[in-house]
Amino acid sequence: xxxxxxxxxxxxxxxxxxxxxxxxxxxxxxxxxxxxxxxxxxxxxxxxxxxxxxxxxxxxxxxxxxxxxxxxxxxxxxxxxxxxxxxxxxxxxxxxxxxxxxxxxxxxxxxxxxxxxxxxxxxxxxxxxxxxxxxxxxxxxxxxxxxxxxxxxxxxxxxxxxxxxxxxxxxxxxxxxxxxxxxxxxxxxxxxxxxxxxxxxxxxxxxxxxxxxxxxxxxxxxxxxxxxxxxxxxxxxxxxxxxxxxxxxxxxxxxxxxxxxxxxxxxxxxxxxxxxxxxxxxxxxxxxxxxxxxxxxxxxxxxxxxxxxxxxxxxxxxxxxxxxxxxxxxxxxxxxxxxxxxxxxxxxxxxxxxx
Amino acid sequence: xxxxxxxxxxxxxxxxxxxxxxxxxxxxxxxxxxxxxxxxxxxxxxxxxxxxxxxxxxxxxxxxxxxxxxxxxxxxxxxxxxxxxxxxxxxxxxxxxxxxxxxxxxxxxxxxxxxxxxxxxxxxxxxxxxxxxxxxxxxxxxxxxxxxxxxxxxxxxxxxxxxxxxxxxxxxxxxxxxxxxxxxxxxxxxxxxxxxxxxxxxxxxxxxxxxxxxxxxxxxxxxxxxxxxxxxxxxxxxxxxxxxxxxxxxxxxxxxxxxxxxxxxxxxxxxxxxxxxxxxxxxxxxxxxxxxxxxxxxxxxxxxxxxxxxxxxxxxxxxxxxxxxxxxxxxxxxxxxxxxxxxxxxxxxxxxxxxxxxxxxxxxxxxxx
Numbered sequence: 089x090x091x092x093x094x095x096x097x098x099x100x101x102x103x104x105x106x107x108x109x110x111x112x113x114x115x116x117x118x119x120x121x122x123x124x125x126x127x128x129x130x131x132x133x134x135x136x137x138x139x140x141x142x143x144x145x146x147x148x149x150x151x152x153x154x155x156x157x158x159x160x161x162x163x164x165x166x167x168x169x170x171x172x173x174x175x176x177x178x179x180x181x182x183x184x185x186x187x188x189x190x191x192x193x194x195x196x197x198x199x200x201x202x203x204x205x206x207x208x209x210x211x212x213x214x215x216x217x218x219x220x221x222x223x224x225x226x227x228x229x230x231x232x233x234x235x236x237x238x239x240x241x242x243x244x245x246x247x248x249x250x251x252x253x254x255x256x257x258x259x260x261x262x263x264x265x266x267x268x269x270x271x272x273x274x275x276x277x278x279x280x281x282x283x284x285x286x287x288x289x290x291x292x293x294x295x296x297x298x299x300x301x302x303x304x305x306x307x308x309x310x311x312x313x314x315x316x317x318x319x320x321x322x323x324x325x326x327x328x329x330x331x332x333x334x335x336x337x338x339x340x341x342x343x344x345x346x347x348x349x350x351x352x353x354x355x356x357x358x359x360x361x362x363x364x365x366x367x368x369x370x371x372x373x374x375x376x377x378x379x380x381x382x383x384x385x386x387x388x389x390x391x392x393x394x395x396x397x398x399x400x401x402x403x404x405x406x407x408x409x410x411x412x413x414x415x416x417x418x419x420x421x422x423x424x425x426x427x428x429x430x431x432x433x434x435x436x437x438x439x440x441x442x443x
Numbered sequence: 444x445x446x447x448x449x450x451x452x453x454x455x456x457x458x459x460x461x462x463x464x465x466x467x468x469x470x471x472x473x474x475x476x477x478x479x480x481x482x483x484x485x486x487x488x489x490x491x492x493x494x495x496x497x498x499x500x501x502x503x504x505x506x507x508x509x510x511x512x513x514x515x516x517x518x519x520x521x522x523x524x525x526x527x528x529x530x531x532x533x534x535x536x537x538x539x540x541x542x543x544x545x546x547x548x549x550x551x552x553x554x555x556x557x558x559x560x561x562x563x564x565x566x567x568x569x570x571x572x573x574x575x576x577x578x579x580x581x582x583x584x585x586x587x588x589x590x591x592x593x594x595x596x597x598x599x600x601x602x603x604x605x606x607x608x609x610x611x612x613x614x615x616x617x618x619x620x621x622x623x624x625x626x627x628x629x630x631x632x633x634x635x636x637x638x639x640x641x642x643x644x645x646x647x648x649x650x651x652x653x654x655x656x657x658x659x660x661x662x663x664x665x666x667x668x669x670x671x672x673x674x675x676x677x678x679x680x681x682x683x684x685x686x687x688x689x690x691x692x693x694x695x696x697x698x699x700x701x702x703x704x705x706x707x708x709x710x711x712x713x714x715x716x717x718x719x720x721x722x723x724x725x726x727x728x729x730x731x732x733x734x735x736x737x738x739x740x741x742x743x744x745x746x747x748x749x750x751x752x753x754x755x756x757x758x759x760x761x762x763x764x765x766x767x768x769x770x771x772x773x774x775x776x777x778x779x780x781x782x783x784x785x786x787x788x789x790x791x792x793x794x795x796x797x798x799x800x801x802x803x804x805x806x807x808x809x810x811x812x
Contacts, residue, residue, distance in 0.1 A: 148812070185656050188811045188812065215652075216653075230455065234451070237447070261462070
């Protein structure tokens with residue numbers, strides 16, 4: 089008999105069920121009463137969630153910064169917590185890190201209750217706080233040795249320095265580093281205890297594109313090593329590039345959650361086929377409309393955009409175009425992106441582009 | 444508690460401090476410059492009117508006439524010492540530069556001299572040999588008065604003489620006063636600003652948040668920082684003391700009481716810094732607030748000049764300032780060797796330290812709201 093925690097797909101309530109490996113059962117949610125079938129997993133860990141958040145709430149006076157949110161992060165995945173500034177990202181992540189007290193709700197990290205057992209978790213997590221600046225007058229290596237000495241688990245600091253490509257800067261004082269290097273050192277600090285879960289709160293905010301790419305590279309490496317990464321960001325492309333699983337938070341509530349494909353499929357527009365610089369654009373549009381393609385639009389300059397509902401349609405259109413012997417410069421299919429998903433969900437843009 | 448973590452944090456604090464020009468300047472160079480500067484400015488300052496103490500054991504017409512004559516010169520501030528006071532300990536206690544004793548039988552001897560010309564009476568002049576200016580002025584004025592009196596009494600034959608007794612009290616001057624004050628002041632500044640940096644800058648930079656998620660405990664962190672403050676206090680004290688001894692030839696006593704006061708001072712002002720950092724969250728504003736508190740306190744608590752030079756109401760204020768007790772405690776133990784007085788001051792410092800440090804730790808918000 090083993091314990092397995094499941095999250096209710098309807099209300100997010102997390103509950104434990106007991107059964108033998110492989111056993112299937114129909115259960116009902118204690119919170120919303122919806123019914124569902126579950127399977128107790130076979131072998132391995134009996135709890136494959138690194139982070140579980142249930143009905144988390146944070147209220148400041150009249151302001152509800154985090155409004156009854158629930159989600160879980162699987163072991164080994166990169167989870168992006170995506171939302172605009174002020175949506176409640178940092179408040180949430182800092183409650184998970186036990187830096188802030190929740191008003192209500194429960195949080196477990198590696199199966200331990202954060203409120204009562206956080207000290208037992210500390211050895212297993214690594215954190216990069218938002219806008220983190222380390223001790224100014226210690227060198228990169230000293231900084232890592234300092235933080236490494238706080239933990240029982242010892243790792244090779246020089247190996248971390250090497251893996252984050254900081255070798256040539258290791259004897260530089262922290263204060264003399266560029267913004268990108270400082271962030272990289274921040275990520276390095278969060279790795280000194282070889283943690284199972286790494287929290288990175290807006291690790292690339294304020295970095296130039298090159299430095300941002302460097303940090304992305306580091307996070308991608310962490311995923312390869314099987315680490316669980318909790319990434320807070322307001323950059324769509326960052327979440328899109330790195331995350332296995334995304335939760336979109338807006339005004340304190342999680343408004344969408346799933347893989348990128350899930351989100352785009354659910355909330356995005358369908359894909360669009362773009363034909364660039366078509367010689368006889370007007371005729372083509374007319375002919376496609378006659379074939380029953382309603383959403384064909386001219387974008388000027390001979391450019392045509394055709395909405396595609398399902399993949400097979402692409403082949404149909406291409407064969408139709410070949411039949412018409414049309415001449416064009418290029419063809420491409422654009423998928424909806426997270427930006428569009430976000431726009432659709434909230435009616436507002438996620439980022440005011442700063443760079 | 445993990446002592447290794449405490450020690451490691453302490454070592455890294457020292458490293459960071461050693462690399463900070465600002466830190467080095469304020470904790471070492473600045474007090475040294477001030478000591479040298481003030482020592483030079485105020486050495487050799489004398490007053491144009493000399494203070495002289497007179498103990499009239501005779502209490503006769505003649506002795507009173509002598510008093511009146513000395514007073515008439517207008518060169519002296521004359522203070523009368525009661526006849527039952529032990530002169531030697533009085534001089535030591537009050538650090539007196541000149542004291543004249545008119546012995547009992549002064550008038551009688553003068554009267555006798557009309558019958559017996561060989562009778563003679565001597566005034567005792569207690570002088571401070573290290574302060575030659577004052578001694579010489581008093582000696583020459585008194586001698587000339589006595590000469591005049593002798594001439595009138597016996598046509599020049601000495602009836603009233605003067606015997607000079609050197610007192611062995613130390614000669615305290617401005618630098619003796621200033622040095623312990625400078626030590627107290629420097630430790631105060633270091634502790635307040637250090638504490639503010641940790642409570643504002645470290646908070647803004649996420650260092651406190653980061654540390655909350657690591658295994659270091661609050662006790663270990665505070666202990667490590669206090670260890671560092673005491674290291675700075677020891678360094679400052681050693682440096683200032685060495686300057687005092689080498690440059691100004693001072694005699695400075697580092698007693699266990701001095702060490703206790705220094706430790707309590709570090710705790711006291713670290714606590715005060717925590718309180719400032721707690722209520723003024725912006726680092727720059729907190730620094731300004733710290734200046735607004737520590738600067739007036741520095742002047743009012745008798746760091747640069749004795750309280751006696753200030754109006755009465757300011758003296759009353761001084762007695763509620765923690766730095767006053769630090770200054771007095773250090774001064775009494777290091778310089779004046781008045782351990783009883785220092786013990787009382789030290790006790791007050793310890794009480795202040797307990798109140799400020801405990802409330803500082805309790806009121807500091809370690810977690811975020």
